[in-house]
Amino acid sequence: MEKRRGVIRSDLIETLSSLGCRVLKDEPLSMHCSFKIGGPSDFFIEIPNERALSEFLKIISDDRFYMLGGGTNVLFSDDGYRGIIVCLTGDFKEISVSEDKILCGSGALLSDVLKAAYENSLTGLECVAGIPGTVGGAVYGNAGRRDKWISAAVKSVEVYKNLKKELINKEKAGFGYRKSGFENCIISKVVFSLKKDVKNSRLKKISKNMQKRLETQPLNTPNAGSIFKNPDRFSVGKLIEEAGLRGKCAGKAQISGLHGNFIVNTGGAFAEDVLTLINLIKEKIKEKFGISLETEIKIIK
Structure with a gap:
């Protein structure tokens, strides 16, 4: 049975619009993710500042x-999303530099933050060179x-939790492999503490990381990055290759021949095609190696 479609009262839409929010109805989610897959969301709301975010959370709680x-590590259903998709824009994309610190909104692109670090001779973020997406998503999933x-x-990290704004220091953030302790929070701002690059080595590190990604990942075909987390002491890509699964297809989705831990949309793939391949990989890896894989997307x- 299909889930009931969400409805936002017209007066609430007016309130959000007056605060600078952009409210879209039945917005195709395929337009908002790197996989280029997904049906419509009941509502898609772009929130441009903290006042609007605070009011939104009170209104739509x-x-x-x-x-x-x-949208670089998500797979949306072919049926879309019965509810509201929220995207932070405007002020949340701002970036400022003060000595060895970078303060940025969670909606800022990683590539823009890396550029700011480079232009100010700061090092410490080279590990995210070539990774698409926003600061909020990268911190939430501890990208690298x-x-x-x-x-x-x-x-x-500045977050909204239970309608209140909190500042959480790194030591209390609960970072781990591909995870953080922000599951029940909305990340609004992040402060990075970097180092001055006295040896001017940052460009070399960035170029090296970018080149490696270009050579080993299918960056020119729609995908959502690594599908699975690497188990301890194992590379999922190598396990998939050893299981003979590279190049396998389901509909228009394909396990990449370049990197086994990537599934690509060759053109017109459905979410169900991707899920078929995810389940195939899980079954074969469990059968051949006795390893249970956990999805990263x-x-x-």
Whole structure:
């Protein structure tokens, strides 16, 4: 049975619009994620500042909503989302630099923050070079490489929790492999504490990381990044290759021939195609290696 479609009262739409929010109805989610897959959301709301965010949380506190960053690690259902998708824009994209600190809104693009660090001779964020998406999403999922994560550069995170704004220091953030302790929070701002690059080595590190991603990942085909988390002491990509699954297809979705832990949309793929491949990989890896895989991407229904 299909879930009931969400409804926002017209006066609430007027209130949100007066605060600068952009409210869209039946917005195709395929337009807002790197997979280019997904049906319509009942409502899609762009929130431009903290006042609007605070009011939104008071008004919509009992409604179902999902906070969307850059949409680079999500798979939306073909049926869409019965509720509200929220995207932070405007002030939440701002970036400022003070000595060795960078303060940015959670909606700022990682690439823009990395550029600001480079232009101000700051080092410490090279591990996210080439990773798409926003600061909020990257901090929430502790993005990075196998040996270094964005959490290493985090000083503090401003969040909204239970309608209240809190400042959480790195030590209390609960960072781990591909995770943080912000599951029940909305990240609004992040402060990064970096170091002056006295040896001027940051460009070399950025170029090296970018080149490695270009050579090993299918960046030119719609995808959502790594599908699974790497188990201890194992590379999922190598396990998938050893299981003979590279290149396998379901509809228009395909396990990448370049990197086994990527599933790509070759053109017109459905979420169900991707889920078929995810289940196939889980079954084969469990059968061949006795390893249970955990998905890294968020599957939103």
